[in-house]
Every structure is written in C-alpha cells, then in structure tokens.
Amino acid sequence: LCPETGKKPRSIVFIQCVGSRDRRFNEYCCRIGCMVTLKQAILAREKLGKDVNIYVCYIDIRSFGKGYEEFYRKAREMGITFIAGIPSEIRVYEDGSIYLEVYDKLTCRLLGIKPDLVVLASGLIPNYDIERISELLHISRGSDGFLLEAHPKLRPLESAMSGIFLAGTCQGPKDIPDTIAQASGAAAKAVNLLASGELELEPLKGVVNEELCSGCRICEPLCPYSAIIMKAKDAAGFGNLKAEIFEVLCQGCGLCEAACPSKAIKIHHHTDEQYLDQVRAACLGEN
Ligand code: SF4
Ligand code: SF4
Known part of the structure; x- marks a missing residue:
C-alpha cells in the first residue's frame, strides 16, 4: 500500500543503483539491490494482482548467483516491465502526484510514467560504528x-x-x-x-635497541596496533624509560622504525643496508 494514502497503488516504479556505482556517492555495486528488487517486484505482482503496472528501471541486472537468472526470467514472465535506464529526476507535485521520465536504452524511447509509488534500491554503506x-x-x-x-x-x-x-x-x-x-x-x-593452541605470526617484527633508545616516546602513540609500551629500566622502576615492542601485537608495519629519531628500532630482516642495497640494485643495475 502507498504509505501516504494507505491505498493500493496502480503503478509502482522500482529504481536500481540509487547511490551505487556512482563516483559522487559509492563507486561500488551494493550486490543485493537487483535481487531484492526482483523479489519485491514479484511479491508486489503476487499480492496486488495483474492490474498493477510494475516497472523496474535499471543500469544492468546483476543476477550472478545460483538460481538468480531463473528468478529474473520469472519476473519478466510475470509481466514486470524492465526499462534499461535510470530517471534523472522524480517530480512530486503539490497534490502528491509523481511524474518521472526515463530514457530506455533498448527501445531508444523517452518514457513518461506517473507512478503511485516509487521504490529506491539505495546503496549499501558500512555500519555507523x-x-x-x-x-x-x-x-x-x-x-x-x-x-x-x-x-x-x-x-x-x-x-x-x-x-x-x-x-x-x-x-x-x-x-x-x-x-x-x-x-x-x-x-x-x-x-x-x-x-x-598456537598462533602463527609473520616474521616481520619490530625490535628496540635499548642502548640507542632515549625514551622520547615518539614511537608509542604512532603504533596503529598499540604494540609499544614504555618501561622503566632503572632499579627503582620509575625512570630511564625505554620502548618495548610486544611481538604478538606488532604487525611489522615499520612506522615506528621510520619515526624513531635515535634509529633505535629495526624491523627483523629489513635493515637500512638491505633497503639501500635494493635501491642501488634497482637504480644502478648492480647485483
Ligand atoms: S622513538 Fe625511538 S628513541 Fe623514542 S622511545 Fe621510541 S624507540 Fe626510543
Ligand atoms: S612495526 Fe608497526 S606494528 Fe610493529 S611496533 Fe612498530 S609501529 Fe607498531
């Protein structure tokens, strides 16, 4: 039923890909819009009867799953009209009536429709949290x-x-x-x-050379995995802070290594000399 009037609609238009596959909003396909629309259109046909005109405006129908193509064919056979185009504008007049125009790429015709109900297949975005x-x-x-x-x-x-x-x-x-x-x-x-009972870890881990670490704490907030803590190394346990890296949490991203002003952090198997050798080999063709 139409939410505004509570009456049975005489004409329904479903519009696909609203906010999807569009650089201004979401570039990606929502992957559910086509099949959900087909399901709703078929349900509308079954519940409301054949005297209701049902249109689906689409860019292309993505019926990729098992049994989906058959479902699409069923919708066509039930008299649902598929229009290969998306309306650029939906006009809603003061009396509540709706009018839209859509260019059908398959028949090369501009169609004008006055639906009682417009249903949008809106894009899918990540949850708010x-x-x-x-x-x-x-x-x-x-x-x-x-x-x-x-x-x-x-x-x-x-x-x-x-x-x-x-x-x-x-x-x-x-x-x-x-x-x-x-x-x-x-x-x-x-x-x-x-x-x-075991966790397999990547071998790339940060390691702190305590002799070089000045305890400046620059690395601590930078670690995206909270793998760095500062530990007091004097006898009383209050001063002489040194950075320490939890190997289990460290993902070897190298952020701390790049940021450390004392060059106290190294990533296993990735020394400066190795990097420089690779750059030299790439630039000069040395082996
Ligand atoms: S940035 Fe370097 S010197 Fe500073 S606390 Fe971290 S490891 Fe130590
Ligand atoms: S290498 Fe990356 S993940 Fe590991 S301690 Fe440094 S900043 Fe954290």
Whole structure:
C-alpha cells in the first residue's frame, strides 16, 4: 500500500543503483539491490494482482548467483516491465502526484510514467560504528569504508591482525549466501586456531635497541596496533624509560622504525643496508 494514502497503488516504479556505482556517492555495486528488487517486484505482482503496472528501471541486472537468472526470467514472465535506464529526476507535485521520465536504452524511447509509488534500491554503506570497531581492533579500512581483509584473493577471511577474522558486510557488500559462506569459513579458521593452541605470526617484527633508545616516546602513540609500551629500566622502576615492542601485537608495519629519531628500532630482516642495497640494485643495475 502507498504509505501516504494507505491505498493500493496502480503503478509502482522500482529504481536500481540509487547511490551505487556512482563516483559522487559509492563507486561500488551494493550486490543485493537487483535481487531484492526482483523479489519485491514479484511479491508486489503476487499480492496486488495483474492490474498493477510494475516497472523496474535499471543500469544492468546483476543476477550472478545460483538460481538468480531463473528468478529474473520469472519476473519478466510475470509481466514486470524492465526499462534499461535510470530517471534523472522524480517530480512530486503539490497534490502528491509523481511524474518521472526515463530514457530506455533498448527501445531508444523517452518514457513518461506517473507512478503511485516509487521504490529506491539505495546503496549499501558500512555500519555507523565501523570506525569505532576498526580503531578498537586495529583493523584498517578500505577506501570504501569497509574493514580490509589481509589479502583480497589469498586471505579474504582474515584481517591484517592475527587472530581476527572477517565475515559479512563489515568487510564489503554481500548477500546472505555469500555472508553465510564467508562466516562458515571464518568460523572454521577460528576453530583451527583454537584447536592448535598456537598462533602463527609473520616474521616481520619490530625490535628496540635499548642502548640507542632515549625514551622520547615518539614511537608509542604512532603504533596503529598499540604494540609499544614504555618501561622503566632503572632499579627503582620509575625512570630511564625505554620502548618495548610486544611481538604478538606488532604487525611489522615499520612506522615506528621510520619515526624513531635515535634509529633505535629495526624491523627483523629489513635493515637500512638491505633497503639501500635494493635501491642501488634497482637504480644502478648492480647485483
Ligand atoms: S622513538 Fe625511538 S628513541 Fe623514542 S622511545 Fe621510541 S624507540 Fe626510543
Ligand atoms: S612495526 Fe608497526 S606494528 Fe610493529 S611496533 Fe612498530 S609501529 Fe607498531
């Protein structure tokens, strides 16, 4: 029913990709809009009957999952009209009536429609508290705002933080089957980890040379994983502060190494000499 009037609509227009696949808003596809729209359109047809005109305005229909293409065909066979174009404007007049124009790329015709109801398939964005969660767990976010996996192809279930796994729309837009598949994989990885009783760590870790460390504390707040603490090294335990790195928390990002004015921090297997040798080899072709 129309929310304004409470009456059965005679004409409904569904508009796809609102705020998605658009550089001004979200560049990415929401991955659920097409199929949710098809489901709603089919439900509307079944509940409201054949005398209601139902239109779907789309850029392209992404029916990529198992059985999805068949579902799309079913919608077409039920008399739902698909228009290959998105209206640029929806006009709402003072009497509450709605008018929109849309150019259909397939028939090359400009269509004018007066719907009673317009339904938008709006884009999918990260949850409002994703920033807090990312700070709390020290997990990076991608340019789209979702939590970032350790590697998109080789480690899609893991975050860069050892022992923290990702599942569902915190990592990116996805539908229910994909969410369940990812969650099952993440749960299996967590069970594996707990059953083995050991945590496998990357070998790249920061290490502090206490003789060089002046205790300036520059590195401490810089570490995105809170892996650095300052420890008093004098007999009374109050003075002579030195930085100390928790190997389990350190992810070897190198921020502290670059920031330390005393050059007291080194990342295992990454000395300045090694970097310089690589630069020399790249620039001069030396082996
Ligand atoms: S920045 Fe360097 S010198 Fe300063 S506390 Fe950290 S390790 Fe020590
Ligand atoms: S290398 Fe990165 S993660 Fe490790 S202690 Fe330094 S800043 Fe923190």
